[in-house]
Amino acid sequence: xxxxxxxxxxxxxxxxxxxxxxxxxxxxxxxxxxxxxxxxxxxxxxxxxxxxxxxxxxxxxxxxxxxxxxxxxxxxxxxxxxxxxxxxxxxxxxxxxxxxxxxxxxxxxxxxxxxxxxxx
Amino acid sequence: xxxxxxxxxxxxxxxxxxxxxxxxxxxxxxxxxxxxxxxxxxxxxxxxxxxxxxxxxxxxxxxx
Numbered sequence: 001x002x003x004x005x006x007x008x009x010x011x012x013x014x015x016x017x018x019x020x021x022x023x024x025x026x027x028x029x030x031x032x033x034x035x036x037x038x039x040x041x042x043x044x045x046x047x048x049x050x051x052x053x054x055x056x057x058x059x060x061x062x063x064x065x066x067x068x069x070x071x072x073x074x075x076x077x078x079x080x081x082x083x084x085x086x087x088x089x090x091x092x093x094x095x096x097x098x099x100x101x102x103x104x105x106x107x108x109x110x111x112x113x114x115x116x117x118x119x120x
Numbered sequence: 121x122x123x124x125x126x127x128x129x130x131x132x133x134x135x136x137x138x139x140x141x142x143x144x145x146x147x148x149x150x151x152x153x154x155x156x157x158x159x160x161x162x163x164x165x166x167x168x169x170x171x172x173x174x175x176x177x178x179x180x181x182x183x184x
Contacts, residue, residue: 002137002146003137004137005162007136007160009133010157012158082132084128091126091128095124095153114128116123116153117122117123
């Protein structure tokens with residue numbers, strides 16, 4: 001039997017956040033309280049390229065807080081790219097934990113395909 | 121060969137598809153990834169599910 005599942009990414013894993021930032025050549029994430037314009041948030045702070053304020057991930061809820069002023073203070077594309085990379089890293093980590101091999105491939109439409117071979 | 125294929129869109133949404141599993145083990149096999157990635161927004165059985173069923177039936181008929 002086969003099935004297809006669609007999943008909306010939640011950012012909950014610090015190791016995968018760190019790997020995603022490294023792969024995208026962004027600064028390492030920091031943990032603590034950060035300022036977002038007129039608000040303060042506590043969590044894992046990710047500094048995206050050309051973003052005025054960091055994106056703050058609450059890893060207990062998977063929620064992201066940020067203020068990019070509708071794209072004026074940072075482009076949505078940078079955040080999307082981070083989310084994509086995070087999902088790939090998270091899935092790869094989990095697959096390897098289970099002893100499976102994971103092979104990554106870039107697709108022409110900008111998607112990333114991960115093929116996980118399940119043994120046994 | 122049993123595989124789980126994940127396509128992560130440029131906006132970070134994942135589409136996970138299982139291939140080559142028997143019965144309901146595909147759900148078991150991919151559960152750890154679904155839990156790791158986030159909230160499931162939809163689930164469907166694929167055309168391959170029906171194709172596999174028909175192929176198995178044909179094989180049984182041929183053996184008889």
